[in-house]
Amino acid sequence: MNIPQKLTAGDTWQWDESIAEYPAPTWTLTFYFSGPAPFNIVASADGADFAISVTATVTADYTAGDYQWIARVSNGTQVTSVDTGQLILLPDLADVDADHRSFNRRALEALQAVIENRATTDQLSFTIAGRSLTRMSWDELLRAYDRFRLEVASETGDTPGRAFIRFGRA
DSSP: OOOOSEEETTSOEEEEEOOTTSOTTTSEEEEEEESSSOEEEEOEEETTEEEEEEOHHHHTTSOOEEEEEEEEEEOSSOEEEEEEEEEEEEOOTTOTTSOOOOHHHHHHHHHHHHHTTOOOHHHHTOEETTEEGGGSOHHHHHHHHHHHHHHHHHHHTOOTTOOOOOOOOO
8 A cells, every 4th residue: 555654634645546456436445544533534536546635624633643544445245454554643733723742741841830839720730640740749749750751851862861971992
C-alpha cells in the first residue's frame, strides 16, 4: 500500500492504490483507522485503481496520535482485508487555538507552577494518575516533578543532569 506513515491534520491527503486482484469499480476500498479518535476513509474509483483524497477541512478535525489502520475491499457481498499498518497523525501546528503540548509537558508545567507557588486555579486542581496536586505531599510533588521532567527530556531528546567526558591522549 502507498499510504504514508505520517500525515498531518489540516493538510490535504492524496495517494493512489492499485490492487490487481480487486479492481475498482467492482470493489470498494476503505481504510479504517483505530486510535485516539477513530475514522474511516473511502477511496474513489480511478479506472481500475483507487484514488484517496481527503480535504484539509476534513483532516483538520482529526485527532493527532498513533493509529493502527486496516485496508479492506468490498464488493457488496464479500469483504477482504488487504493490508494493515501504522500511521502517526501529526497535529496541525497552524491551529493556534489548540494546545500542542504533550501530556507530560502539561503535567510538568502544572507541577512547576504549584512548586513555584504561582498556580492558577486550574493548575491547583490538576490531576495526575487520579491524584490531585493539592493533596500531594511536598515529597510526592517533587518526585512527580522529577519524573515528568525526565519524560519531557526523553520526548525532546535532552538528557538533563548528564555530562559526557572523553579522555584521550594529547
